[in-house]
Amino acid sequence: MPRVLVAGGGLAGLAAATALAQSGCDVELAEARPFLGGRASSYPHQDETIDNCQHVLLRCCVNLLDLYARLGVADKVRFYREFFFIEPGGRMSVMKAGVLPAPLHFTGSFARLRFLGLADKAAIARAMLAIRRGTAPRTTMGEWLRGMRQTARAVSRFWGPVLVSAINEDLDRMAAEHGFQVFREGFLAGSGAHEMGVPAVPLSDLYARAPGVRIHYRTTATGVIEDSGRAAAVDCSGIPLAADAFVLAVPFERAGALVPGLRFDGWEHSPITGVHLWFDRPVTSLPHAALLDRTIQWFFNKSEGRYLQLVISASRSVLDTPRAEIIRMAVDELAEFLPVVRGVQVVKAHVVKEVRATFSAVPGLVRPGCESRWPNVFLAGDWTNSGWPATMEGAVRSGYIAAEAVSRYLGRPARFLK
Ligand SMILES: Cc1cc2nc3c(=O)[nH]c(=O)nc-3n(C[C@H](O)[C@H](O)[C@H](O)COP(=O)(O)OP(=O)(O)OC[C@H]3O[C@@H](n4cnc5c(N)ncnc54)[C@H](O)[C@@H]3O)c2cc1C
Structure with missing residues (x-):
């Protein structure tokens, strides 16, 4: 059975690892952190598990849905047919x-x-x-x-x-x-x-199992060990992990250190800020809504209208704003859309600034394909040329593209991309 090592357990690495394991490879996955999911994950906050930020998909994200099916969690995503838009003052359109x-x-x-x-x-x-x-x-x-x-x-x-x-x-x-x-x-x-899918469980619950993949947590890939022009192993936290083929599925700011010559001149990140607000009583019965004309762009109803997750994409304007001020601004703005917020207590609040949320998708950016300088090392990640922007679907597409390249290299071509 051919051996494959995947470095990076975000959606790109998980997609490559799962597809290859299910097609009969012996797959190991090295993930630097103690959990899977990368940027689309959850963590414990006080007495509950919260997502680093709300993640949504559309029904056209067919590769992401395929990965959820492979992981046995496709039924954990709830789809909505309606998009709600609210103006300051509370007027709503659907x-x-x-x-x-x-x-x-x-x-x-x-x-x-x-x-x-x-x-x-x-x-x-x-x-x-x-x-x-x-x-x-x-x-x-x-x-x-x-x-x-x-x-x-x-x-x-x-x-x-x-x-x-x-x-x-x-x-x-x-x-x-x-x-x-x-x-x-x-x-x-x-x-x-266009139907919008929202995970009905914390993101981390979606990656509770990766069938057939042996996972090494807290294991960081630090360099490729070469032998006769090919990769023989990847140094993982001081231990060389050998394999026949490798997938490096780390973020672009890490990939350059693993693959000499891979350059990202002119690449920048674009941030996302999430604001989590818990109220002493329900403030809305809507599942989500786009909020017009203000800094906060969306809210998502995480639990019976008492816990809302607010999202600011491309959030450069608030990166230097202290968290307490962001919370004040978020509550004030929310009250313009949902007037009931004026009379309720905020029992808990939390701000997550993801400074390196995605690469900045400016015109003319040349995104690398999955090939590397070694014939048996392949690249994956939402920053590679997946045909999609930096999204969960883009990450999974890149993982499947890399997995197909691995299969070809191993002489057993397989098709994973939908
Ligand atoms: C706040 C926020 C909100 C978002 N909202 C949405 C959304 O609503 N919808 C959507 O589709 N997308 C959204 N995205 C984008 C989406 O999360 C990413 O595009 C996608 O998760 C990227 O997956 P990836 O596998 O390419 O990279 P990552 O998720 O970054 O995974 C890379 C993994 O590699 C690990 N790693 C790094 N270096 C090493 C190393 N040397 N050795 C081993 N492991 C290593 C990391 O720990 C990580 O687990 C959002 C992103 C953020 C940050």
């Missing part, structure tokens, strides 16, 4: 698929959105047609939207809320190709592709 076939399935609810005027909607419809028909330009999404003469309100209340959270980057930094992809694959594709 976007959902209607009876028309794709790509017209949102037409009815889009026409009824109350936070946009007629001119905004006409401009959005025009741009959506161009996205459907055209090729993405090599500019930022913001520049493209200006060229499409979008109204200020269409940008701040529609394009921004959808895309900044999907790509984790500001419209004026985000490559237009990613913006096009979100709408093509999520919102213009077959009805159902």
Whole structure:
């Protein structure tokens, strides 16, 4: 049985390891931390387990869903068909698929959105047609939207809320190709592709088992040991772990140290800030909502309306803000959307600033493929050229792409990518 070593137990490493183990390889996984899941994981906070930040997916994330099926946890994700938008003051609009076939399935609810005027909607419809028909330009999404003469309100209340959270980057930094992809694959594709999946359990519960994979926790890959032009082993916390093939599935800022010559000149991170708020009584019955015109962009109802997780994507503006001030701002803003918040007690609050949440998806970034300088070492991670932005789906795609390359190298080609 061919032996494979995977370094890194985030979604990319887990996807590669699980797929290879299920196709008959003997797989070991070295993970630096004492848990799996990487950036999409949970940790104990006081008396409960909380996610480092809310993670959501769309039904079009078919590879991530395939991995959940392999891990036996596909039923732990709850899908929602409706997107709720709330304006300051509390007025709510709902976007959902209607009876028309794709790509017209949102037409009815889009026409009824109350936070946009007629001119905004006409401009959005025009741009959506161009996205459907055209090729993405090599500019930022913001520049493209200006060229499409979008109204200020269409940008701040529609394009921004959808895309900044999907790509984790500001419209004026985000490559237009990613913006096009979100709408093509999520919102213009077959009805159902847009449905939003929210894990119904802490993220760490999704990776409780990786069938057939031997996991070494607290084990850090520090270098590749070469023999006759191939990798013979990877040094893992001082112990050389030998294998026939290797997958390095570590974040890009770590990959450069393991693979000489792999360079990330000009690459930057884009941060995400999560604010966890616990109230003494329920403040909403909605499962989630996009919040318009303020710093906080989304809330997710984590437990009966008493525990909400608020998300700020591309959160550079609050990185230097003290946590206590972020909590004050978050509660004040939330009260504008959910007036009931004014009369309740915040019993607990917690802020997570993920400074290195994702790479910044600017135009012209050249993402490496899965090959490395060694014929039997392959790269995976949301930063590799997976065809998707830095997301859980992108990470799993990269893991499957690397696993397919390993299989080819081992002379037993297999197909994992959906
Ligand atoms: C706050 C936040 C919110 C997000 N929200 C969403 C969302 O809603 N939807 C979505 O799709 N995506 C979201 N993302 C992005 C998503 O989490 C990532 O794209 C994805 O999890 C990346 O997976 P990965 O396996 O490529 O990398 P990672 O998750 O970073 O995994 C790499 C693993 O390698 C380990 N490691 C590092 N160095 C070594 C070493 N030398 N040896 C061994 N192990 C090592 C790390 O400990 C880690 O476990 C979010 C990210 C963040 C931070």
